[in-house]
Amino acid sequence: MSSQTTQFTRQPTDTGSAPEALQQRSRAQRSRNRVRTTALFVIFFAVFIVVWHLATVGFDDGGLAPTPGATWDRLLEMLSDAFLLDGPNNVGIFYHLLASIQRVLLGFGLAALIAVPLGLLLGTSRVINDGLDPFIQVLRPVSPLAWLPLGLALLRDSQMTAIFVIFMAAIWPILISTIDGVRRVNPLFLDLARSLETDTKTRVLKVLLPATLPAIVIGLRTALSTAWLVIVAAEMIVGGRGMGHFVWNEWNALNTPSIVVAIVIIGGVGFLLDRSIAQLQRLVPKS
C-alpha cells in the first residue's frame, strides 16, 4: 500500500526525462527484436537445409530424391536458361511463368468484370438475390477443376479452357464479398442519396460502389490467391506452357530438383500477387 503511493508520488518528478528515455528504450527494443528474428531465420534455414540434405542423402532411391545441392545447381541452370525459347519443348522458366500469370489475370479480370456488377445488383435487390442464391450456393463449393472437361468439350481450346477454369475459381469470392459488402453499406448513406433525389446511376456509382469498395477488394484478394492455387493443377491437365505444365513435365522426366525450384517460384509469385492487392487495399479508403 505504502510502496504504491510512493510510486505514484515519484512519477511526476520523472516525467521531464521520461518520454525521451522511453522512446530510446523502445527503439533499442525494436532493433534487438529485429536482430533476434534474423538470427532465428538463419538458424531455421540452416537446420532446414541440413535435415533436407540428410533426408535425401540417406533416402537415395536411384537419384529421385532432390538433394539441396542438386536443387541449387538446377536453380542456377534454370535461371540462366530463363529466357530460352528453342522449340516447343525447350522453353525457359520465365515463359512458363508468364503463361500462368497471363491466364490467371485474364480469368480473374473477366470474373471481376462480371462478379462486381452482379454483386451490386444482388446486394441491392432482395428478390433477384433470393432467386439466384440457390445457384450460387450449389455451384460455389464445386472445385473449379470439375469444370475443366466441360470447358474442353465446349470451348475446344486448351488455352480458353484454362482461363475458363480460373474464371470459375475467381468469380465466387468476388461475388459473395461484393453482395456482403453492399448489404453492409450504412443505410443512412442510401437515405442521404434518396433525400438528394439522386438518380440510380449516381446512387450506384457515387455512393454504393465506393462504399462497397473495401469489401470488393477483399473479394478480389481471395479470388486472386484461389486462382493462383488452381492454375497449377489446371495446367497439369491442359498442357501447353505454364508452371503446372512445367512441373508435370519435369515429373515425367523424373527431374525432381526442377520441381522443387518450381514450387519455390510458384510460392514466391503467389506471395507477390497477394502483396500487390494488399497494396491496393491500403489505397481504398475505409467506409
Added chain:
Amino acid sequence: MSQTITAPHAAEPTAPEPVVKIEGITKGFPDRKKGFQPIVGLTDVDIQEGEFITIIGPSGCGKSTILKMIAGLESADEGSIRLAGKPIDAPSRELGIVFQQHVLLPWMSARQNVLFALETDPHNTRSKSQLESLADEYLELVNLSHAADRRPAQLSGGMQQRVGIARAFALEPKVMLLDEPLGALDALTRHELQLQLLELCEQQKRTFIMVTHDVDEALLLSDRILVMGTGPRAQIVHDIAVPFSRPRDVENLEQDPKCHELRGFLLNSLTGH
C-alpha cells in the same frame, strides 16, 4: 349576396397556408414477437413558414420516425403530410436533413461532401465553379473553411456535424429537418454549436423542424415546442409557444423568469409528472 363571404372558414382571410401540414398520421412497425407495433399517432399539426419548431419527448417515442416521414424517407400508415400543399410521398430536395449521427461519405473531403449534395441537383443550372464557391461559402458559415479538405475521419464529432449542417443549408431547402443534430456532442461543443445554430437560423430565415432531448436547446432556438408523450401511439401532449423575442441572447434568456418557468414545465412534462 354570396354566401361564401360569410362562411365560417373565411373568418380568417389572412391565415397563410402552412409550409408543412400534418394530418392525423399514424405509423407502426412489424415486430417479430409482438406482431404489429403502433409507434406514433399524431393529430393535426400546422407549421408556418419561418417557424422554428422543436419536437421534444422521451427516448423511443418516435421523434426520428416523424422526422423521417416528413422527409419522405418513410411513409405514414394513415393520414398525410403536405409540403406547401402537395403531399410528400418521396424524399425531396426541398427538405434538407441533418441526421442524428453524421452521414458524411467517408471517401470524400468535407468540401466534396457539400459539393456532392449540390451537384446531384437534377435542376442545377450553375457551373461547377459556382457550386464550388457556394460549398465554400456554406462551410465558411459554420466556421470550417480551414478543414474543408479533410476527410470525415480526420474531423472531430462537432466538425462532422457542422459539415452535415452546412450541407443541408447549402441545398437552400424550404424546410430544414434536424434530428438531434447536436445530441452526440460533449456539453461544451454542443453549447457552442447551439449558439452558432441560433445565429444561422436567425440570419437564414427558414422553416426548421428540430428534434432534441435538451430543454435549454429547445428554449433557446425555437418559436414553438411540441412535447410528445410516450408510445404506443405517441402523440403531442403540449404545444407550447415560446414567447421570447428575436434576436435572442443566452444571457438575457437565462435571467428571464418566464424562461425558468417554461423550463420547469418542460422538464416536468418530460419526466411524466
